Amino acid sequence: xxxxxxxxxxxxxxxxxxxxxxxxxxxxxxxxxxxxxxxxxxxxxxxxxxxxxxxxxxxxxxxxxxxxxxxxxxxxxxxxxxxxxxxxxxxxxxxxxxxxxxxxxxxxxxxxxxxxxxxxxxxxxxxxxxxxxxxxxxxxxxxxxxxxxxxxxxxxxxxxxxxxxxxxxxxxxxxxxxxxxxxxxxxxxxxxxxxxxxxxxxxxxxxxxxxxxxxxxxxxxxxx
Ligand SMILES: *[C@@H]1O[C@H](CO)[C@@H](O)[C@H](O)[C@H]1NC(C)=O
Numbered sequence: 001x002x003x004x005x006x007x008x009x010x011x012x013x014x015x016x017x018x019x020x021x022x023x024x025x026x027x028x029x030x031x032x033x034x035x036x037x038x039x040x041x042x043x044x045x046x047x048x049x050x051x052x053x054x055x056x057x058x059x060x061x062x063x064x065x066x067x068x069x070x071x072x073x074x075x076x077x078x079x080x081x082x083x084x085x086x087x088x089x090x091x092x093x094x095x096x097x098x099x100x101x102x103x104x105x106x107x108x109x110x111x112x113x114x115x116x117x118x119x120x121x122x123x124x125x126x127x128x129x130x131x132x133x134x135x136x137x138x139x140x141x142x143x144x145x146x147x148x149x150x151x152x153x154x155x156x157x158x159x160x161x162x163x164x165x166x167x168x169x170x171x172x173x174x175x176x177x178x179x180x181x182x183x184x185x186x187x188x189x190x191x192x193x194x195x196x197x198x199x200x201x202x203x204x205x206x207x208x209x210x211x212x213x214x215x216x217x218x219x220x221x222x223x224x
């Protein structure tokens with residue numbers, strides 16, 4: 001019953017919004033169509049077995065990791081630490097780049113997300129509860145907090161790459177994609193597992209060359 005009311009509310013919202021004639025510049029018409037193969041879950045708990053002896057190196061050089069292949073043009077994504085790659089349970093940290101003139105699909109997800117822009121300029125578009133799409137300019141050091149299930153999009157309208165780091169809770173990441181802001185709330189395309197969670201890295205990341213284990217003192221850390 002609640003779902004039905006939500007669907008009705010979302011539909012009416014969509015009709016009202018349609019009249020506002022606001023049209024998002026969709027960079028990607030349909031991510032699903034661009035995805036290779038069916039969306040059958042290929043989830044494995046994590047890839048920690050690629051690490052020597054099953055031990056995860058907690059410190060490594062992010063520059064050594066290959067960015068994930070991604071069907072969204074202009075978006076590169078790298079999970080620095082996460083559920084799929086490392087068996088992290090509560091959070092993931094990503095580093096991503098959007099090329100000029102590109103953007104993420106309009107989407108929502110059931111996790112919280114926080115972002116920090118490292119370099120470049122862009123726009124965060126967020127839809128209010130009443131359907132209004134609010135756009136905010138982002139630049140170096142801009143932060144952005146995305147609440148669970150808020151419909152949003154990130155775009156790079158600048159002339160250079162937009163680099164940002166993002167953290168999410170409650171992995172794995174389960175986005176639901178929209179074609180437009182006017183789509184009814186429930187009319188999104190779920191993508192799970194997320195593209196970059198579908199395979200393990202080919203090789204373990206290199207530990208930093210200067211990364212040495214300093215001698216520990218007993219009792220300084222909790223027993224694991
Ligand atoms: C970003 O913030 C940090 C911390 O306050 C500061 O050191 C740095 O200079 C800032 N960078 C820019 C581009 O404003």
